[in-house]
Amino acid sequence: MSIVTVQLGQCGNQIGHEVFSALCSDIRGTHGLCSKEENQSYQDCCKERFFCQEESAVPVARAVLVDMEPKVISQALSMAASSGLWSYSSRSHFCQKQGSGNNWANGYCVHGPRHKEAIMDLVQREAERCDRLGGFFTIMSMAGGTGSGLGAFVTQCLRDAFPTSFILNHVIWPYGTGEVIVQNYNSVLTLSHLYHSSDALLVHENDVIHKICAQLMNIKQISFRDVNQVLAHQLGSVFQPAQPAGGGSGYSRNPLGDLMESLVPHPEFRMLGLRNIPQMPESSLPYSTFSWPGLLKHLRQMLIANAPMEEGIDWQVRPPQPGSSIPSTNKPLHFNTSIANLLILRGKDVHSVDLGSFQDPSLYTSWLNPQDAFNAWKTPRAFNKYEKSAALVSNSQFLLKPLDSIVGKAWNMFASKAYLHQYTKFGIQEEDFLDCFTTLEQVISSYTNL
Amino acid sequence: AVSLPFAVGQCGNQVGCRFWDLALREHAAVNKKGIYDEALSSFFRNVDTRSGDNGPDIYKGKICSLKARALLIDMEEGVVNEILQGPLRDVFDSKQLITDVSGSGNNWAVGHKIYGCQYRENIVEKLRKTAEHCDCLQCFFIIHSMGGGTGSGLGTFVLNLLEEEFPEVYRFVTSVYPSGEDDVITSPYNSVLAMKELNEHADCVLPIENESLFEIVNKIHQMINSGKLGSTVKQNSLVTSSAGSAKTLPEKPFDAMNNIVANLLLNLTSSARFEGSLNMDLNEISMNLVPFPRLHYLVSSLTPLYTLADVNVPSRRLDQMFSDAFSRDHQLIQADPKHSLYLACALLVRGNVQVSDLRRNIERLKPSLHFVSWNQEGWKTGLCSVPPVGHSHSLLALANNTCVKPTFIELKDRFMKLYKKKAHLHHYLQIDGMEQSCFSEAISSLSDLIEEYNELDATKGGPRIDPSRLKIAV
Numbered sequence: 001m002s003i004v005t006v007q008l009g010q011c012g013n014q015i016g017h018e019v020f021s022a023l024c025s026d027i028r029g030t031h032g033l034c035s036k037e038e039n040q041s042y043q044d045c046c047k048e049r050f051f052c053q054e055e056s057a058v059p060v061a062r063a064v065l066v067d068m069e070p071k072v073i074s075q076a077l078s079m080a081a082s083s084g085l086w087s088y089s090s091r092s093h094f095c096q097k098q099g100s101g102n103n104w105a106n107g108y109c110v111h112g113p114r115h116k117e118a119i120m121d122l123v124q125r126e127a128e129r130c131d132r133l134g135g136f137f138t139i140m141s142m143a144g145g146t147g148s149g150l151g152a153f154v155t156q157c158l159r160d161a162f163p164t165s166f167i168l169n170h171v172i173w174p175y176g177t178g179e180v181i182v183q184n185y186n187s188v189l190t191l192s193h194l195y196h197s198s199d200a201l202l203v204h205e206n207d208v209i210h211k212i213c214a215q216l217m218n219i220k221q222i223s224f225r226d227v228n229q230v231l232a233h234q235l236g237s238v239f240q241p242a243q244p245a246g247g248g249s250g251y252s253r254n255p256l257g258d259l260m261e262s263l264v265p266h267p268e269f270r271m272l273g274l275r276n277i278p279q280m281p282e283s284s285l286p287y288s289t290f291s292w293p294g295l296l297k298h299l300r301q302m303l304i305a306n307a308p309m310e311e312g313i314d315w316q317v318r319p320p321q322p323g324s325s326i327p328s329t330n331k332p333l334h335f336n337t338s339i340a341n342l343l344i345l346r347g348k349d350v351h352s353v354d355l356g357s358f359q360d361p362s363l364y365t366s367w368l369n370p371q372d373a374f375n376a377w378k379t380p381r382a383f384n385k386y387e388k389s390a391a392l393v394s395n396s397q398f399l400l401k402p403l404d405s406i407v408g409k410a411w412n413m414f415a416s417k418a419y420l421h422q423y424t425k426f427g428i429q430e431e432d433f434l435d436c437f438t439t440l441e442q443v444i445s446s447y448t449n450l
Numbered sequence: 451a452v453s454l455p456f457a458v459g460q461c462g463n464q465v466g467c468r469f470w471d472l473a474l475r476e477h478a479a480v481n482k483k484g485i486y487d488e489a490l491s492s493f494f495r496n497v498d499t500r501s502g503d504n505g506p507d508i509y510k511g512k513i514c515s516l517k518a519r520a521l522l523i524d525m526e527e528g529v530v531n532e533i534l535q536g537p538l539r540d541v542f543d544s545k546q547l548i549t550d551v552s553g554s555g556n557n558w559a560v561g562h563k564i565y566g567c568q569y570r571e572n573i574v575e576k577l578r579k580t581a582e583h584c585d586c587l588q589c590f591f592i593i594h595s596m597g598g599g600t601g602s603g604l605g606t607f608v609l610n611l612l613e614e615e616f617p618e619v620y621r622f623v624t625s626v627y628p629s630g631e632d633d634v635i636t637s638p639y640n641s642v643l644a645m646k647e648l649n650e651h652a653d654c655v656l657p658i659e660n661e662s663l664f665e666i667v668n669k670i671h672q673m674i675n676s677g678k679l680g681s682t683v684k685q686n687s688l689v690t691s692s693a694g695s696a697k698t699l700p701e702k703p704f705d706a707m708n709n710i711v712a713n714l715l716l717n718l719t720s721s722a723r724f725e726g727s728l729n730m731d732l733n734e735i736s737m738n739l740v741p742f743p744r745l746h747y748l749v750s751s752l753t754p755l756y757t758l759a760d761v762n763v764p765s766r767r768l769d770q771m772f773s774d775a776f777s778r779d780h781q782l783i784q785a786d787p788k789h790s791l792y793l794a795c796a797l798l799v800r801g802n803v804q805v806s807d808l809r810r811n812i813e814r815l816k817p818s819l820h821f822v823s824w825n826q827e828g829w830k831t832g833l834c835s836v837p838p839v840g841h842s843h844s845l846l847a848l849a850n851n852t853c854v855k856p857t858f859i860e861l862k863d864r865f866m867k868l869y870k871k872k873a874h875l876h877h878y879l880q881i882d883g884m885e886q887s888c889f890s891e892a893i894s895s896l897s898d899l900i901e902e903y904n905e906l907d908a909t910k911g912g913p914r915i916d917p918s919r920l921k922i923a924v
Contacts, residue, residue: 180830
């Protein structure tokens with residue numbers, strides 16, 4: 001089953017390019033650590049999912065590139081082409097000349113309707129090129145104007161045009177200390193709108209990835225390219241082929257569907273966080289050895305203590321004791337309650353790994369059986385030169401604090417009415433803002449009361 | 451996307467001339483293959499002049515003849531004629547010029563009411579023709595001075611005209627404000643009358659003061675002549691240098707100062723023209739730096755002012771560049787942002803600078819700056835990969851800060867000194883369309899603006915009370 005990726009805005013297009021590069025580099029690698037057949041099967045599956053190889057010499061990404069100014073798309077296209085390993089289709093991009101000016105209203109109310117036909121046309125064509133369409137993966141930042149505003153509009157269009165397809169929005173949360181001054185407004189508008197049309201939001205926070213670059217990857221002068229490459233590695237570790245446990249011997253035929261089924265039992269809870277272990281500079285890999293118990297122990301603690309990476313974890317945080325009926329408000333502070341978790345394990349000895357620690361009921365809310373709340377996918381095929389690696393996709397309170405912070409700052413600015421004239425001039429009124437705030441306060445409340 | 455500069459009046463055209471010169475130099479340094487690209491197209495058309503000046507535009511391929519997208523307007527011929535006889539003569543054609551002979555006599559009313567009326571149609575027609583050649587017009591730049599008659603009066607007339615004819619295109623204005631010792635006696639009248647227009651019709655104004663430009667020129671002069679061993683400066687890196695000038699300082703007295711303003715405009719538009727990891731377009735500048743419509747006056751500072759040529763001298767640390775941007779030595783107006791209130795701040799970085807450098811410096815500088823309560827993290831940032839000529843990196847900081855208030859208060863005071871005595875008023879009132887109310891409305895507009903800044907200043911240092919959040923029924 002194939003996934004169509006929609007890259008929106010500068011961020012979406014820069015990241016999208018890194019993702020396809022990472023996927024391609026992984027399948028070409030000779031470090032699979034598995035049988036030749038397994039490797040071949042993995043390659044074929046990845047290619048079918050993300051690439052098309054009809055008439056061209058190299059795999060062509062199943063992607064639609066959208067931006068309101070030409071420079072970034074132009075770069076993405078040429079970088080891909082010059083790699084010689086994969087490319088974008090020359091007819092799958094849409095751009096304009098002007099940009100959205102970091103204005104969500106401009107992206108949503110003006111560019112959206114104006115360019116809907118042209119964009120959806122490209123999406124339709126890309127969808128038709130798939131033997132079986134497994135759904136859509138959109139990549140966007142929520143801080144700017146195009147990815148955020150036009151992205152929200154396009155997501156709605158996708159939902160209308162493909163009512164039975166899965167839509168996963170990959171949303172980048174900006175650095176807390178601005179990249180864009182009106183980023184909190186744009187974020188509130190984006191998240192509330194996506195909540196109504198998307199199936200799930202997979203979130204990456206720039207602050208978190210930046211820390212990983214600084215502390216784990218040892219990069220001195222961190223560029224956005226570095227950040228995007230770490231991001232791409234994390235996404236690859238989720239989306240490369242893997243076998244759902246107990247689902248027979250083949251790779252998942254419906255990765256997005258499986259993801260949604262495992263992680264989104266209730267429409268009110270759609271925010272997914274992502275953690276990956278281990279992460280280190282490529283040069284250190286040959287000198288490192290890992291054990292599954294060690295990796296999983298760290299990953300579990302990263303989950304319950306809401307740590308962004310395997311360094312600096314607070315080991316004091318413990319789940320509440322089972323057996324005692326503790327009302328949710330008395331749960332130990334800083335403990336991250338989960339609704340559902342998905343673990344994806346890749347590499348040596350995956351099938352003998354003990355996952356009991358993740359099935360502990362005290363990690364979860366009481367609505368689902370722990371067997372349903374926890375799922376695992378595995379493959380013996382190693383990913384991106386890591387002999388063993390694990391990714392955790394979690395529907396939990398991971399994003400509660402950052403979300404609350406964004407809404408708080410946006411509300412603070414809204415109360416002073418600063419910048420509102422920039423939005424009203426393109427069609428977003430104060431009442432629209434209030435609706436969005438209401439939606440998100442509801443989400444915050446729901447996640448708080450787990 | 452195209453940015454279209456209008457140079458109006460003597461000052462405007464002198465700055466404009468420097469701007470085109472440096473723009474050509476910048477693009478020549480980047481564009482080695484002589485191919486007409488997207489970056490060039492934002493300021494220049496590519497015209498096939500083999501069969502004469504009226505050849506068709508060439509949109510792709512090799513550069514044939516570059517023509518600036520601009521309108522040069524002056525009611526005297528001196529400056530424009532000089533441009534047309536100088537090295538830039540091939541960059542303009544007669545269809546872009548609007549000139550007259552007698553000038554505006556340093557009278558805003560003559561520029562705005564008389565010449566405005568007289569040349570309206572001509573300007574609109576030439577504007578439309580120029581706009582036709584642009585596949586996407588994003589922004590107009592008006593370059594002018596406030597204290598005279600043409601730049602001030604006709605310049606603000608053009609501003610009004612742009613809003614009427616092209617309401618969706620952003621209007622940025624670079625205004626040179628007169629100093630207290632300005633030798634044009636009526637400059638306060640001209641400036642205040644022009645301010646009303648800027649308040650009401652500009653999207654963003656970048657005020658410039660000659661004193662600041664002069665101090666920068668002096669600082670560089672001292673640096674060069676200090677004779678410190680090993681501190682030879684790269685000629686082409688001076689923020690005051692003209693293209694291809696062999697001497698340290700160019701011939702004409704104002705060239706050095708005007709080059710600084712030209713560099714401001716180049717840096718402002720760099721991220722829109724050249725690629726980078728975090729692009730910043732002009733419409734983003736307006737969006738992020740203007741929280742309320744009339745508070746659109748931005749303090750600019752440029753750094754570095756020069757690069758040392760000697761490779762043995764360690765290049766100034768990157769962090770020093772950020773600190774300099776917040777020092778008064780690098781500002782283009784005399785103001786004190788550090789002791790006033792920031793409403794918003796933008797950092798446009800060029801060259802080999804990455805996001806971690808930006809973040810580190812923002813964290814470092816933040817504590818010493820006062821930001822308004824509803825915008826505590828109000829930073830807009832841009833990263834453009836292409837540095838200016840002669841530098842490995844550069845920074846343009848734009849601040850929306852209440853420190854512009856004293857500048858406006860002084861202007862108001864100088865105006866009132868004259869107005870109370872009705873000095874020179876008759877020169878204005880005798881012009882058709884001018885009445886006493888024009889003056890009272892103008893001063894009222896300025897007073898209101900000052901009051902808006904006052905209200906914001908009053909919040910500085912006060913207790914921070916965050917508004918309570920919406921309550922949701924569980």
